[in-house]
Amino acid sequence: MLDARPQDPADVAPAFRAALDRFDPARSALILGHFDADGLSAVAILKRALDRADRPTEVRITGKGENPWSPALRAEMKERRPGGLLVADLGVREGDVLPGTPTVLIDHHVPTGAPGAATVISGHGWTPEPTSALLAYWCAQALGEAGDLLWLAALGLIGDMAEGAGFPELSEAQARYGKTALRDAVSLVNAPRRTAQADPTPALALLLRCDSPKDLLKGGHPETALLHEAKAEVAAALDSAKRVAPKVRGDIALIRFASPCQIHPLIAQQWRGRLKDKVVLAANTGYREGWVHFAARTATGTDLIRFLANHRPSGAGAEYGSGHAQATGGALRPTDWNAFIAGLGFPDEQVPP
Ligand SMILES: [Mn+2]
Structure with a gap:
């Protein structure tokens, strides 16, 4: 079978566009994402880009021990009857996530199987290797101007330790937003998923609403305080371990x-x-x-x-x-x-x- 998956950054937007064209426009697309900084940033980029393009979306972040190929999550997704599925930073595994529903997997982990009919946008094996948020940023460019979402792509790169990988997008984001602000934002956004409750809601809310890492850190948003509390809880647990x-x-x-x-x-x-x-x-x-x-x-x-x-x-x-x-x-x-x-x-x- 023809392998049409993107091989470099320039291929990503056209592949994403073609996959979106197969979604049912009458129903919301469901965006699924991993709960770390890279996954949440990827989700925020996709949702913000689709919102602007007037395409309805819903978001579901996976929790402790969940994955889209598990029977429980599959049943939940089936119930929602999405017009299409965008799955970010959750791996590439064997079989369709939701058979019959057009699906795009945006990821950079080592694939562990062939994911049925899904469109795979994976940076795995590329040099340098883009993370899910950067891939999502390239996807967003298929829907129009996305330059204001660059800081979110940078959060994903830093969160997944790709800071030294040499992506021009990261240098540009660092020049525009500041290295320290970006790093501090990653540290906060990554905190809630490590807590006992593992509730990524406040982190995602900030990534959807803020216009820069400084806004996230110092914009007076109530969620920022929740992220600081999460960070303190994790620090205490880490201290004893x-x-x-x-x-x-x-x-x-x-x-x-x-x-x-x-x-x-x-x-x-x-x-x-x-x-x-x-x-x-x-x-x-x-x-x-x-x-x-x-x-x-x-x-x-x-x-x-x-x-x-x-x-x-x-x-x-x-x-x-x-x-x-x-x-x-x-x-x-x-x-x-x-x-x-x-x-x-x-x-x-x-x-x-
Ligand atoms: Mn990742």
């Missing part, structure tokens, strides 16, 4: 703790710098009832997606081992966690089923 000593066996370092906050990626990232010759696993048994969530990072160059595939327990689902070769993780039921961690040489790290 930081004191947990890693257990090292062979090439693997395990840091295990229990917190309702999504701090396992931060802990893994932190130890990655200190244990440079290890695969670092940060496991959180308190994030979601009935699951062990973990983040994997390494400075060794090991392909972690392959590493996890080699150690995949039988019951692992779509939430296991996707993401990026150097930044991945997963969520496992206790039985699967127990098999997984024993297989890695930590039989004493089992959790009660």
Whole structure:
């Protein structure tokens, strides 16, 4: 089959335009997005661009442990009967998200399957690799002038650590809006999704309403205070998890703790710098009832997606081992966690089923 997916930035707007033309104009398009800075910024760009083009939209941000390919979310989407689906920063997985509904996947993670009839706008494998928000910004240009949304694309790039990647869009945004303001805005927008409640609503509201990072930080919006509270909650959780000593066996370092906050990626990232010759696993048994969530990072160059595939327990689902070769993780039921961690040489790290 002809692979018409965009191969460089200039291909993105035409591909997006062609996909939108297949949407049912009589019904709202549903925009789904990941709850981090890159995902939320991508959603805000798409919604603002579609609003201006007088195309009706609804937004659904995924919460803790949710993904569009799960039966629960699929049932919810089916109920909404959207005229089309825009799915941002949530991966490219096997099968149609909602069979029969025109779908665009805007993403940059390693694809884990063929997503049926969806239009795929993925920056995965490009050099440099655009994040979802930058791809969304290029998509928005298919609908008209979008220059005022550039700061949102920059938030996504900074949020996903693509600051040094060399995108001219980022340099331009930094010159226009200030490096510090952009970074501070990312830090605030990223905070709510890491809290126990994981409610991204105030962050998204600001991204939809503000006209610059300074407006977001200092515009007197009530949501800004909520983001500061979220940041304080996460900082406190991080503070106690930081004191947990890693257990090292062979090439693997395990840091295990229990917190309702999504701090396992931060802990893994932190130890990655200190244990440079290890695969670092940060496991959180308190994030979601009935699951062990973990983040994997390494400075060794090991392909972690392959590493996890080699150690995949039988019951692992779509939430296991996707993401990026150097930044991945997963969520496992206790039985699967127990098999997984024993297989890695930590039989004493089992959790009660
Ligand atoms: Mn992203």
